Amino acid sequence: MAGGLHSSLRQPSSSSSSSAQSFTTKLLLLLTLLPFTLAAFAFVLQWRGGVTDPSTRYSAEDHQFPGMENSAPTTTTTGHVSRSDCGPLLSHSSPSFPYFRDWKFNYQPDLKPKIAITTSTSASLDQILPWMFFHKVIGVTTFYLFVEGKAASPDVSRVLESIPGVKVIYRTKELEEQQARSRIWNETWLASFFYKPCNYELFVKQSLNMEMAIVLARNDGVDWILHLDTDELIHPAGTREYSLRQLLLDVPANVDMVIFPNYESSVERDDIEDPFSEVSMFKKNYDHLPKDTYFGMYKESTRGNPNYFLTYGNGKSIARIQDHLRPNGAHRWHNYMKTPNEIKFEEAAVLHYTYAKFSDLTSRRDRCGCKPTKEDVKRCFMLEFDRAAFIIASTATEEEMRKWYQEHVVWGDKALNLKLLRKGILTRIYAPMVIVQGLRESGVFTSVISSANTNLEKDKFLSAIGSSNSTSPNDVDTASRKIGKTTESQATARKVLEVTDLAIHEAAVPPSSPPGADDVMHES
Numbered sequence: 001m002a003g004g005l006h007s008s009l010r011q012p013s014s015s016s017s018s019s020a021q022s023f024t025t026k027l028l029l030l031l032t033l034l035p036f037t038l039a040a041f042a043f044v045l046q047w048r049g050g051v052t053d054p055s056t057r058y059s060a061e062d063h064q065f066p067g068m069e070n071s072a073p074t075t076t077t078t079g080h081v082s083r084s085d086c087g088p089l090l091s092h093s094s095p096s097f098p099y100f101r102d103w104k105f106n107y108q109p110d111l112k113p114k115i116a117i118t119t120s121t122s123a124s125l126d127q128i129l130p131w132m133f134f135h136k137v138i139g140v141t142t143f144y145l146f147v148e149g150k151a152a153s154p155d156v157s158r159v160l161e162s163i164p165g166v167k168v169i170y171r172t173k174e175l176e177e178q179q180a181r182s183r184i185w186n187e188t189w190l191a192s193f194f195y196k197p198c199n200y201e202l203f204v205k206q207s208l209n210m211e212m213a214i215v216l217a218r219n220d221g222v223d224w225i226l227h228l229d230t231d232e233l234i235h236p237a238g239t240r241e242y243s244l245r246q247l248l249l250d251v252p253a254n255v256d257m258v259i260f261p262n263y264e265s266s267v268e269r270d271d272i273e274d275p276f277s278e279v280s281m282f283k284k285n286y287d288h289l290p291k292d293t294y295f296g297m298y299k300e301s302t303r304g305n306p307n308y309f310l311t312y313g314n315g316k317s318i319a320r321i322q323d324h325l326r327p328n329g330a331h332r333w334h335n336y337m338k339t340p341n342e343i344k345f346e347e348a349a350v351l352h353y354t355y356a357k358f359s360d361l362t363s364r365r366d367r368c369g370c371k372p373t374k375e376d377v378k379r380c381f382m383l384e385f386d387r388a389a390f391i392i393a394s395t396a397t398e399e400e401m402r403k404w405y406q407e408h409v410v411w412g413d414k415a416l417n418l419k420l421l422r423k424g425i426l427t428r429i430y431a432p433m434v435i436v437q438g439l440r441e442s443g444v445f446t447s448v449i450s451s452a453n454t455n456l457e458k459d460k461f462l463s464a465i466g467s468s469n470s471t472s473p474n475d476v477d478t479a480s481r482k483i484g485k486t487t488e489s490q491a492t493a494r495k496v497l498e499v500t501d502l503a504i505h506e507a508a509v510p511p512s513s514p515p516g517a518d519d520v521m522h523e524s
Helices: 002-046 125-137 154-161 173-180 199-219 244-249 291-296 298-302 359-366 374-380 384-395 398-408 414-423 431-441 444-451 458-462 473-481 490-499 517-523
Strands: 075-077 080-082 115-121 142-147 166-170 224-227 232-235 257-260 262-265 281-283 316-320 325-327 333-335 342-344 349-352 426-428
Touching: 115 199, 115 244, 125 142, 125 154, 125 232, 125 431, 125 444, 142 154, 142 199, 154 166, 166 199, 173 199, 199 224, 199 325, 232 431, 281 414, 291 298, 298 414, 316 333, 359 384, 359 398, 374 384, 384 398, 414 426, 431 444
Parallel strands: 115 142, 115 224, 142 166, 257 342, 262 349
Antiparallel strands: 075 080, 224 316, 232 349, 257 316, 262 281, 281 426, 325 333
16 A cells, blocks of 8 residues: 555656656747747848849839830849840849948938939930939939930839939920020020931930029039939049049039040940940040050051040030039030139049940931931931941841941950050949949839839829929929029020120030041141
8 A cells, every 4th residue: 555655646746747848848949949030030021032022023024114115034144144124123132232221312401512413314214223323322412304205104204203302304395395495596506506306406405404404403502513314424533432522522612614534335245235234344535545545556446436436535524503504515514604614534534335235226226217328317416436327227137237236336356455454545444333233232223113102193293393303394484594593584684695705605515526547647
């Protein structure tokens, strides 16, 4: 009995010990799993490629990118990139760049200097967004976008209007009527470009838009204004922070305008799809080269083309906002009442990605209705290479165009490239590639698209100018014709012009080629 009692007393003890061990095991298991669970949860929250990421919702395989009706699936391979039109914006990889996470770039109101860029564009989002946000990164706060074509389509313009610091101006009938009353039409400095097609028409349109942008810039308290195309990026070399703001802070107060000499893209393949991310080699401007080097290497640098550059070589200028400021064509600014004090940057430049894509041949052809003859193209295009490119794009087969493009545009001779790089004619510039890729990897472009209010329509923006980012030509009123805030009549303005020095109203500066073969003889 004693043994039975002892046995009965021992069983509860064994059961209690087993329960304790089971509890301890579960506790240890919970403590082990908890950190892993928290880590996994944190990883999911930080992972940009998750289910809630905008790039997933706007996948090129499942949806059409806004403004891109003919998008194709995006495929990326190491060393060689094949993308659809929307691919560059939708591509995404890790790690991301924390600096770019706040895509709104909400600068402080008192940030100085306040810089604005104005452009006239018919491009789509895959070109406009990288162009715009690159310039936001280097310090531009305000953009005046004069849009038409694809850029004015509802899906594209809705995204543009949603971006802080951007004002969208549509090419409406009202805008054309407003600009038809501009004082420019009664002056002589732009007259030689009137009533001509294609590039001449664009040049006049850009000048009229620049005139209106000056008024908008004054109203917004802008300090400096720059006119750029969406295939051009500012390269603020000479500043430690790669900052356009810092570059302009160092400009003396008595300087009215500064010229950025332009560098021209030198593509090394004929299948470039995203120039800002794929092109790193550029031909330097005459102004940034020793004359002996420029003229000594001129023949090898042109490679049989009409000029040293394919297109223009006289750069772009940025102007300080002040009274009586006016455009002087798409490449310069001027002043109605004085000869501006103008200097030139010694290191900073405009990077011009001209004919960087093979499709640029046909896109320029499709924008112009001129006949593909040597005589008629002179009526339509200012530069020789543009004329030759238009003729080949209008008359040749796809295969012939590809061969012509490889011979005249693509820099496929590695030995020649290396020689010109060593001589300083060519240079490698990687900063734009790094910045644009960083923006893309951080999901900036997809965040902009997903954040756009899909319920807003263009008409609502135009009817609520005071609280929106879009601008109607009526808001500029007749002030756009007076270059600044003034109430004087047009007749009074003309009387003022009559008594000023005629030298002040020099002719508009057109796109022009850098020094050529004739200048070589002159220099020698």
